[in-house]
Amino acid sequence: MHGLMVKQRRKLHRVQVEKAPRLGLIRPTPQGFIVTARLHDGQTPDDYEDVLEKLAHAWRVHGVRLVSWKPGRVTLSATLVDPLEMAAGLEVAAEGLLRVRVGLLDDGNPFVIDFRTVPHWLNVGATQSGKSNLANALIVGLSPQPVALVGFDLKGGVEFTPYQARLSALATERHECAGLLAELVAVIKSRMELCRQHRVKNIWHPRLPEGARPIPIVVLVDEMAELFLMADPDNEKEEVAAVATRLLRIAQLGRAFGIYLFVCGQRVGSDLGKGVTALRAQLTGRICHMVNDDETAKMCLGDMDRHAVAAARQIPPDRPGTAVVIGSDSRWHRARSAHVLEEEAEAAAEAYAHRAPSWQSLTAPFAGDAEQAAELDESEIEEFTEPDLEDLPV
Template sequence: MGHPILLAFALAVLAWGLVVSRELRERRPDWFWYLTGYGPAALRVVLTWRKVARLNDLAVSYGSNRRALGGLAVKGTPLRLKVPRLKGVRPLPNGLAVRVRLLPGQTPVPFIEAGEAMAHAWRMFAVRVTSPRRGIVLITATAGDPLAEPALPRDGAAVPLLSAVVGALETGGAWVVDFRREPHWLVVGATRSGKSTLLARLVTQLAPQPVALVGVDCKGGMELGLFRKRLSALATFRKEAVTLFGGLVVEIQHRMQVCRAAGARSIWELPESERPVPVVVLVDEMAELYLTNGSKEDRAEAEQCSTYLLRLAQLGAALGVHLVIAGQRVGSDLGPGVTALRAQLGGRICHRVNDPGTAEMTLGDLHKDAVAVAQTIQAGEQGVAVTTADAVGWVRARSHLTTPQDAARLVGQYADRTPHLPYLTATGEEAGQ
């Protein structure tokens, strides 16, 4: 009598175990990785390290690679190779990290190039190699894609002024766009790659703060027009954009005078009561500002626009005027001012792009190794981007999905916090060249 019950119970436990373990494997919570994944992965790293190092030219020989054979000098690979030592395999929430002490004469470059081989050898999702200090490389391997379902930030966490939590980093942290640390940003991505979603998230995060938001959306205001209630100004075609940038340049000159008179080097050194409101200018589709139909007036307008933008980028950081410039592609063919402007935009975000040139232009001047990673972003990975990050140089990240409707509703709640900026109606002539 007791046997069938026991059998049924055992079967139920087995079925439950199978279902739960499958569910856990798919969702990969941290502790599941610690309990089941980390041990075998660490063992694989230790056991295969010598082979991986030898095959990827990470081992060195201090003996000569030439021998005399008869009357001939023969060159080859010495049999005795010294492999750099691993210094402990540390578990991470979604992977593991291992340090390697470089042998004299070695640089981190071949280790960075061997990242892909390591990922395959260790059956990991991705391997990233950095050099936190001289003589050491840090190999970080992630078991699954942490960006498949990025964790949402906890509600109620305080966000500093001019900071926005826009998504999650592949390292497990929050993706924060902080204008006080990095005053200007370039956001690039092919159509449907997630640029507007990122901008929407940025606006929802900045809307409750005492910050003026200014939109330049020369695609007829279709994207930024949704946030009109919280925007202090919105330009929907280039002529309006020129007027708006001109007004901001005049304001910057005024802020400079105020700072000079007060002996301050930035508006943040002014007393709080005298500090002007910070302005974040969002430009959706930079190409619309640069492309011309060839006519003289059109070219002059584009040049004027480019000059103003460059001025804002050069002087705005200390004076509380910040730029976020988004576009599908960026290249010097857009106009002579583009490369100069890019040099001023220290924050870079590269979503999926259609041409290698755009990835190179967005990230290549700062982080060569990030270019190839940006090019691996697939069409299905909307919202995934490679972004510059303080500590590690660059990192993969994914924005939190914010639909335009949700963003418009959230932003609408803070319409009464929209600062009135009379100077945005100033004309271009006042701003000078």
């Protein structure tokens, strides 16, 4: 017994967290290099997360990221230059149905918003941070696709009115939003009935006939806080509750039935009410540009990664379009969206105005959806759907 205790004591004395990393083979990448480090006894991946900036200075590189880990080792990626500098001149491109390349990530990979993989997104940022520019990029990327776009613009319509030609519906006042959200909930119920009739779990199931498959709907919401603010609680409480409940139902049920959310706001905090916190839990895609307060950064990223919050608060004002993003891999990245002028987004909306289905056809019973789908050019549908249909959730 005494010998066993002595052996264990030696192990305890061997544990030291602050030790130089034991590095493996350095593998080059287009932007720098990747290297694996073995953890010493007592170390965890968080110990490396906390000293990434120190490593970047010590290795004389632009930045270091922890990209993955296994028991006993971590993989680090170093970039020699900042890939985000090249994002401003990048061209926005559709890369499949409901999938848009909008910029670059800090590891040099494309910054992609993919509603099939991550159905709902929260996009926050202060004025001139690039938040609206990202919405413009989405308009450009989604306009040529066989999808419907619906706008909620609580700035009186100044954000989305220029793109109204491509929108199937637009609400600019809260009472209009409440009505439009009620109609979207009715669309979900209609599509539920369609799926029950064909014994499928969602509209992307292979057993659902192409002619009956309803058109996907992307809902763009600007200034989310205006949906929840109350100047007169006695008179507005019921309307705000209705909006919050309907928006939450869409977030919870929409994915299976082809309805996706992209929610924007300058400031998002728990002081707006429980509805905002409940909605945030359903918006698994997070994009945080430069913000003016800690609460908004924490509300956007804090429930996922504390390091992401710190990175978001370090975004300088002179880097518009730069954001911290958490997407399909559940890890945070710095990203920068391509610069898209309002005139470019407006031109795309006008050029593809014929792709906007009427709101009446979208809200009709599911038989009407099948009729609308039949009117679309089959080759255009295949262009976006055929390569990725097998990857869709079933």
